[in-house]
Amino acid sequence: MRSVVHDYLTEVLGGLAADGSGELAGYIPELAEADPDRLGAVFATVDGEVYGAGDADVEFTIQSISKPFAYALALSDRGFDSVLAKVGVEPSGEAFNEISLEHETGRPRNPMINAGAITTHSLVGPEHLLPAERVDRVVRGLSAFAGRRLEVDETVCISEMENAHRNLASAHMLRSHNILTADPRSVVEGYIRQCSVLVTARDLAVMAATLANQGVNPVTGERVVDARVVRQVLSVMSTCGMYDAAGDWATQVGIPAKSGVAGGLIGSLPGQLGIATFSPRLDGHGNSVRGVSLFERFSSDMGLHVMEVPPAALAVVRSSHVLGEGTSAVRVLQAQGGIRFAGAERIVREFVGDDIGESAVVVDFSLVSSIDDVARRMLLELARRLMLEGRGVYFVDPEMVIPDPDRGDGIRVPVIADAGQAPRGVGA
Numbered sequence: 194m195r196s197v198v199h200d201y202l203t204e205v206l207g208g209l210a211a212d213g214s215g216e217l218a219g220y221i222p223e224l225a226e227a228d229p230d231r232l233g234a235v236f237a238t239v240d241g242e243v244y245g246a247g248d249a250d251v252e253f254t255i256q257s258i259s260k261p262f263a264y265a266l267a268l269s270d271r272g273f274d275s276v277l278a279k280v281g282v283e284p285s286g287e288a289f290n291e292i293s294l295e296h297e298t299g300r301p302r303n304p305m306i307n308a309g310a311i312t313t314h315s316l317v318g319p320e321h322l323l324p325a326e327r328v329d330r331v332v333r334g335l336s337a338f339a340g341r342r343l344e345v346d347e348t349v350c351i352s353e354m355e356n357a358h359r360n361l362a363s364a365h366m367l368r369s370h371n372i373l374t375a376d377p378r379s380v381v382e383g384y385i386r387q388c389s390v391l392v393t394a395r396d397l398a399v400m401a402a403t404l405a406n407q408g409v410n411p412v413t414g415e416r417v418v419d420a421r422v423v424r425q426v427l428s429v430m431s432t433c434g435m436y437d438a439a440g441d442w443a444t445q446v447g448i449p450a451k452s453g454v455a456g457g458l459i460g461s462l463p464g465q466l467g468i469a470t471f472s473p474r475l476d477g478h479g480n481s482v483r484g485v486s487l488f489e490r491f492s493s494d495m496g497l498h499v500m501e502v503p504p505a506a507l508a509v510v511r512s513s514h515v516l517g518e519g520t521s522a523v524r525v526l527q528a529q530g531g532i533r534f535a536g537a538e539r540i541v542r543e544f545v546g547d548d549i550g551e552s553a554v555v556v557d558f559s560l561v562s563s564i565d566d567v568a569r570r571m572l573l574e575l576a577r578r579l580m581l582e583g584r585g586v587y588f589v590d591p592e593m594v595i596p597d598p599d600r601g602d603g604i605r606v607p608v609i610a611d612a613g614q615a616p617r618g619v620g621a
């Protein structure tokens with residue numbers, strides 16, 4: 194049987210095939226030679242399933258889609274403070290090639306506009322690297338996100354370098370403010386090589402899925418960057434990824450995204466999937482026309498807007514019942530799903546107020562898929578308080594969602610195989 198996901202993608206692409214609006218990126222002569230009719234889309238799930246349709250395996254240059262990934266590498270290699278000292282995180286509301294620098298500091302406003310991305314390139318790898326070594330570190334890093342060794346398209350690279358007046362002007366401005374400390378020309382060359390890395394929509398979807406999967410490539414299993422870096426990158430993508438169309442995008446599509454002038458577009462939906470589309474004709478913002486339409490469809494058809502989330506808290510308590518009677522009664526609370534702050538609060542609330550009558554409490558985590566740090570601490574504190582009241586507290590936790598149920602004072606909450614095994618009776 195073919196997957197419904199694959200057929201859905203094919204059908205949506207078919208519906209957009211006739212849309213010939215928009216223009217190829219003319220300012221890079223080699224990109225103006227591209228086949229404008231190419232159209233592809235790929236979904237990559239956070240557990241490594243990849244669905245492609247249309248021109249999913251056609252190579253094109255990554256262009257600005259390299260920016261969030263280079264930013265991730267710079268944050269990993271240099272740390273947050275050094276990167277933030279040189280590149281801000283405020284949306285500029287301007288076009289991608291606007292030379293928008295902060296008045297006093299000369300810092301580019303964010304890493305998604307060219308001035309910020311040129312600076313970010315210079316921050317990848319250790320400080321002393323030679324320009325070619327820095328490019329190598331960037332290409333290797335992008336390759337780790339994609340899960341295969343990527344190459345540079347030399348023709349596109351030369352074509353862009355020959356016409357890089359605006360990026361060179363930005364780099365000289367940045368040098369004059371000491372934001373760039375290296376030779377501006379060699380940094381722009383490195384940045385343009387970064388933009389000239391060849392990818393397919395399939396590669397881009399896996400790269401986006403690596404961000405959706407907290408920095409672990411779901412196909413190769415490699416941890417590329419840590420989760421803290423991913424949070425920073427996705428935040429900046431959601432506010433600045435679509436340049437001066439960022440507000441429209443955030444409200445209508447609601448998926449952290451990044452576009453490139455060769456026609457690529459990625460979206461990364463945390464915890465769910467990476468999406469990539471390829472269609473070279475661009476709108477006035479420099480975003481792919483059919484790429485934007487595809488994302489609008491995907492978001493509304495599949496409810497992918499990041500602000501639309503199910504009410505996890507209500508469903509966390511699957512049941513709360515009493516086993517046995519009188520002094521040997523045991524309160525059993527069965528939790529389910531993923532538990533975060535709101536879910537833990539819901540569980541804690543079951544025990545607040547009037548004292549419960551039972552002398553023992555079992556919290557059953559068998560149907561719980563994950564518990565985050567704050568929820569784990571709240572539930573262990575709940576256990577500590579119930580134990581202080583003289584009650585027996587037991588966890589049922591076959592999947593070890595709380596691997597070390599230490600209440601924080603060296604005392605562990607006992608783990609039992611099922612609720613029926615809880616010792617009964619006062620002071621149990």
Ligand code: GLN
Pocket residue numbers: 255256257258289290307353360385388452453454455479
């Ligand atoms: N390399 C291109 C540039 O610097 C990238 C722009 C883009 O994809 N938006 O102009």
